[in-house]
Amino acid sequence: MNREEILKKYEPTRENLLYILHDIQDSKNEKYLSEEDLVAVSRYLKISRSEVVGVATFYTMFSVKKRGQHIIRVCVSPPCQLMGGNTIFNYLRKTLGVKEGETTSDNMFTLESSSCLGVCAVAPAMMIDDQMFGNLTPEKIDEIITRYREKKNG
Ligand code: FES
Incomplete structure (x- = not known):
């Protein structure tokens, strides 16, 4: 499933932020969230990019750097x-x-x-x-x- 398909699975509400980030990260071979992912999520949920970045960097389960499989x-x-x-x-x-x-x-x-x-x-x-x-x-x-x-x- 690509990023757009994942986004469409969820209502565009802030409560879904963690689920969305989790699914996007999981869908990628490098198990990380790219800058484009963070921007796309912030647009979809209509929240600031910095809020999305804050969440993505706060939780150790997320990474904004490429990782292994x-x-x-x-x-x-x-x-x-x-x-x-x-x-x-x-x-x-x-x-x-x-x-x-x-x-x-x-x-x-x-x-x-x-x-x-x-x-x-x-x-x-x-x-x-x-x-x-x-x-x-x-x-x-x-x-x-x-x-x-x-x-x-x-
Ligand atoms: S201390 Fe609980 S699993 Fe390691």
């Missing part, structure tokens, strides 16, 4: 940290060859941090897009990353 969010809140969250984050940085906020050279993954993902019982945890992964170990991460890469190639 999959967004990895690693929990950095204390319960996960206590269970080895730091090791997990370092391992991901090393495996993917990126720093926090960066995208892999094949544009497959962007690595981000997140506060509590709400699954502390299975700490340390991360999300890839909408899917949760817990009880993480370096071995488990290898498996998960390989699975995503195989999905792409298969």
Whole structure:
């Protein structure tokens, strides 16, 4: 679905701003909101561009920079940290060859941090897009990353 089709799905009211931004971002391979997207949304909802930009930059789920096809969010809140969250984050940085906020050279993954993902019982945890992964170990991460890469190639 392209941007115009997404906009038409919603009544042009401010209450729909988050849903619209979410759908537009999700529809794009680079998982981000471009300047054109922000302007189009502000025109459609008849609100200022700066209000739309404010929302798009306030919530960590949105990005105004191009990102990879999959967004990895690693929990950095204390319960996960206590269970080895730091090791997990370092391992991901090393495996993917990126720093926090960066995208892999094949544009497959962007690595981000997140506060509590709400699954502390299975700490340390991360999300890839909408899917949760817990009880993480370096071995488990290898498996998960390989699975995503195989999905792409298969
Ligand atoms: S602290 Fe990591 S999921 Fe809650």
